[in-house]
Amino acid sequence: MNDASRTNTRALPMPDLRGSFPGPFPASPHASDIEQHAVQWLHTFPLISSPRALGALSDITAQGMARTFPTADQNGLFLCADLFLWLTAFDDAHGEAAGARDPARLVRRISECVHLLAGHNDPPGESSAFVAALRDLLARFGERATPTQYLRLTAHLRDNLFGILWEAHHLDRPEHVTMHDYRAMRPHTVFVRTVMATAEVTLGYELTDSQRSSAAVRELETAVADLAGWINDLASYAKETADDGPSPLSLPTLLMRQHKCDLEEAFRLASHMCEKQATAARARITELAASKERPLIVHARAVESVASSYVWHIDHSRYQIP
Amino acid sequence: MNDASRTNTRALPMPDLRGSFPGPFPASPHASDIEQHAVQWLHTFPLISSPRALGALSDITAQGMARTFPTADQNGLFLCADLFLWLTAFDDAHGEAAGARDPARLVRRISECVHLLAGHNDPPGESSAFVAALRDLLARFGERATPTQYLRLTAHLRDNLFGILWEAHHLDRPEHVTMHDYRAMRPHTVFVRTVMATAEVTLGYELTDSQRSSAAVRELETAVADLAGWINDLASYAKETADDGPSPLSLPTLLMRQHKCDLEEAFRLASHMCEKQATAARARITELAASKERPLIVHARAVESVASSYVWHIDHSRYQIP
Numbered sequence: 001m002n003d004a005s006r007t008n009t010r011a012l013p014m015p016d017l018r019g020s021f022p023g024p025f026p027a028s029p030h031a032s033d034i035e036q037h038a039v040q041w042l043h044t045f046p047l048i049s050s051p052r053a054l055g056a057l058s059d060i061t062a063q064g065m066a067r068t069f070p071t072a073d074q075n076g077l078f079l080c081a082d083l084f085l086w087l088t089a090f091d092d093a094h095g096e097a098a099g100a101r102d103p104a105r106l107v108r109r110i111s112e113c114v115h116l117l118a119g120h121n122d123p124p125g126e127s128s129a130f131v132a133a134l135r136d137l138l139a140r141f142g143e144r145a146t147p148t149q150y151l152r153l154t155a156h157l158r159d160n161l162f163g164i165l166w167e168a169h170h171l172d173r174p175e176h177v178t179m180h181d182y183r184a185m186r187p188h189t190v191f192v193r194t195v196m197a198t199a200e201v202t203l204g205y206e207l208t209d210s211q212r213s214s215a216a217v218r219e220l221e222t223a224v225a226d227l228a229g230w231i232n233d234l235a236s237y238a239k240e241t242a243d244d245g246p247s248p249l250s251l252p253t254l255l256m257r258q259h260k261c262d263l264e265e266a267f268r269l270a271s272h273m274c275e276k277q278a279t280a281a282r283a284r285i286t287e288l289a290a291s292k293e294r295p296l297i298v299h300a301r302a303v304e305s306v307a308s309s310y311v312w313h314i315d316h317s318r319y320q321i322p
Numbered sequence: 323m324n325d326a327s328r329t330n331t332r333a334l335p336m337p338d339l340r341g342s343f344p345g346p347f348p349a350s351p352h353a354s355d356i357e358q359h360a361v362q363w364l365h366t367f368p369l370i371s372s373p374r375a376l377g378a379l380s381d382i383t384a385q386g387m388a389r390t391f392p393t394a395d396q397n398g399l400f401l402c403a404d405l406f407l408w409l410t411a412f413d414d415a416h417g418e419a420a421g422a423r424d425p426a427r428l429v430r431r432i433s434e435c436v437h438l439l440a441g442h443n444d445p446p447g448e449s450s451a452f453v454a455a456l457r458d459l460l461a462r463f464g465e466r467a468t469p470t471q472y473l474r475l476t477a478h479l480r481d482n483l484f485g486i487l488w489e490a491h492h493l494d495r496p497e498h499v500t501m502h503d504y505r506a507m508r509p510h511t512v513f514v515r516t517v518m519a520t521a522e523v524t525l526g527y528e529l530t531d532s533q534r535s536s537a538a539v540r541e542l543e544t545a546v547a548d549l550a551g552w553i554n555d556l557a558s559y560a561k562e563t564a565d566d567g568p569s570p571l572s573l574p575t576l577l578m579r580q581h582k583c584d585l586e587e588a589f590r591l592a593s594h595m596c597e598k599q600a601t602a603a604r605a606r607i608t609e610l611a612a613s614k615e616r617p618l619i620v621h622a623r624a625v626e627s628v629a630s631s632y633v634w635h636i637d638h639s640r641y642q643i644p
Contacts, residue, residue: 103425104491108503111488115506118481118515120544147531151473158480159440165487166433169426181430184437193440209469222442 012264014234015271017311020278025308028066030074035062037078038085045133047089060313061085068195068309069202069302076202079140083198086133087157087191091164093130099168106168110161117154145201153201156194163188167249174249175257182254186229192310193225199302205295217299220284223277224303228310230274234267235314281307334589336556337596339633342604347630350388352396357384359400360407367455369411382635383407390517390631391524391624398524401462405520408455409479409513413486415452421490428490432483439476467523475523478516485510489571496571497579504576508551514632515547521624527617539621542606545599546625550632552596556589557636603629 028034038058048054065081072080090109099106112131116138127135142150166185170177187193200206211217233251240248247253251273255266281303288300350356360380370376387403394402412431421428434453438460449457464472488507492499509515522528533539555573562570569575573595577588603625610622 104495104498107488107491108498110484111503111507114481114484114510118477118510120506148470148473151470151477155440155473155477155480158477158484159436162432162436162480162484166429169429173426176426176430181433184442185433188436188440 012234012237012267013271014267015231015274015278017231017275017278020275020282021304021308021311023308023312025067025305025312026070027063028070028072028077030077031062031066033074034065034077034081035059038062038081041078041082041133042085042089045129045136047086047093047129047133053092057085057088061088064309064313067312068306069199070305072202076144079137079144080195080198080202082133083137083141084191084195086130086137087160087194090130090161091189095164095168096171099164100171103165103168106165110165113161114158117158141201146206149197149201149206153194153197156197159188160191160194171249172246174247174253177249177254179254179258182249182251183226186233186251187225190229190232190310192228192306193221195306195309196221196224196303199299199306203298203302205298207295207299211293211296211299216284216288217296220281220288220300220303223281223284224307224310227274227277227281227307230270230277231310231314234270234274237267278307278311334556334559334586335593336589337553337593337600339553339597339600342597342600343626343630343633345630345634347389347627347634348392349385350392350394350399352399353384353388355396356387356399356403357381360384360403363400363404363455364407364411367451367458369408369415369451369455375414379407379410383410386631386635389634390628391521392627394524398466401459401466402517402520402524404455405459405463406513406517408452408459409482409516412452412483413511417486417490418493421486422493425487425490428487432487435483436480439480463523468528471519471523471528475516475519478519481510482513482516493571494568496569496575499571499576501576501580504571504573505548508555508573509547512551512554512632514550514628515543517628517631518543518546518625521621521628525620525624527620529617529621533615533618533621538606538610539618542603542610542622542625545603545606546629546632549596549599549603549629552592552599553632553636556592556596559589600629600633 035058038061039054042048042054042058048057061081061084065077065084069077069080090113094106094109109128109130112128113134116131116134121135138154141153145153163185167189207217230251237248237250237252240250247256251270252263252266255261255269256263259265259269261269285300285304288296291297291300357380360383361376364370364376364380370379383403383406387399387406391399391402412435416428416431431450431452434450435456438453438456443457460476463475467475485507489511529539552573559570559572559574562572569578573592574585574588577583577591578585581587581591583591607622607626610618613619613622
């Protein structure tokens, strides 16, 4: 894609979320500690070979996590940051283009992780840095989480790995993906439900089953899950089309096809979808924060800050064209 | 493969499990009710198009489930039988050869299931019989299981679906599969850990976390998980090589490669591995059945009957060459 169309991409309509998530977003005072820890953790578990990529990912993860859980203790922040680093680095190393080139190899890398997630810790002859790092993460979450929280988290991680696999199989053929498929899978590839699941572990609360299955909680989580994936799609569109490849597997691509419209109109439609979900999320946050049940109040605030971190992170340099 | 080599396959060494699992195995008096119910359920949810295949699968599932949970109530047996039917029919329809031909299509079929397993019940525009049947199963398990049992079950189901996907990616290239990979994934493709997980739901008990993570329970479950997959491999080898295709993704194939030996020696080695795991399982069953903790006793007996059903079912006609 040439410079003129880059400029065009940047000028496309973007969602206006200032009404729902106005910012500035509160940030933990531990942001720089998280970054130092992240760099150290990635030294222990070398998941990223490029020093530049390592630095950028540590920075955005630290700043993002400081906004995801602004009131969390340092160890909780370190743990969630490491998990997010792991997911992102795994996706970068084995998913996306690498996964599309050799899906069977990606399946084998995931099978090693599924083995750990299913509770089988016996080490293979030699284990990769990703396997060793996942083992470290699961042990640390196992210490901090209740057994049920741990089950929920490892279920979400399976869904993330499956999402990475789903994406690798369809990266070069978005025409096979229906809008329904896409809406179902996108939250898994942006890891947002996993981040929401870590809130209970990190902040030390637990919803009851009836609270969790209430319409208010479910709709809040769905709205934030959609919002996180869609704004990520809009923010990363320019980067993903910078090499002039085929249309990315992304909301604007699917909207152009569905509505037989151009890119600008697709961005306008997508922005409207984002604003609608942001409004829905804000309404549910307000409703739950006014409840009398403390776990619901804590959860509403946690999901609010999760959403805020996604709203914040789309402006980060990771998504700018170099 | 010609008739002479079929005869050879049938004459290959097979494990002698009479010492560990002597039989005859107790069977529920509801076997014929399970079969009638299975046929009816497959009428409501048409997962199998061939009447002959439907009849054979209903028969083996009913007889097998009657031996898996000989003391369970009728509704529990119906539910477990339907789940096993669903897994087997899904594998037959979308996994194996069909999945190997078009893995991306298999990924899309699985993504619809993952969406339900993750707790999102919103129906797509139109849902397949497999999706509708899975929704029915999850609703019924949701009524009967505790929330934690349900989380555990849905985690195992994700692993089964991933196992089907792993197998589809490697069916035609067993040379990419290490013995460690194979041992890790085989329990998922034979569904045995899922069947063990349904025991607690069906028989109405729940292990404590410390009981579940005890060496005795873990080693018992691992021994039975290995045994189930391996005896299935040996029993189905003749059928899987009947069309003279490439070596199946199966324990004998991997042992021939690992030990540079012929098929007979591989069967001898595999039989010895089966016997060893059967002996280990029996020792742990005896140990746990003598414990003072009731859930451990019930669990030991349940896993014993799960193992027995796999030992029993390898002689069923599904695995005979037609």
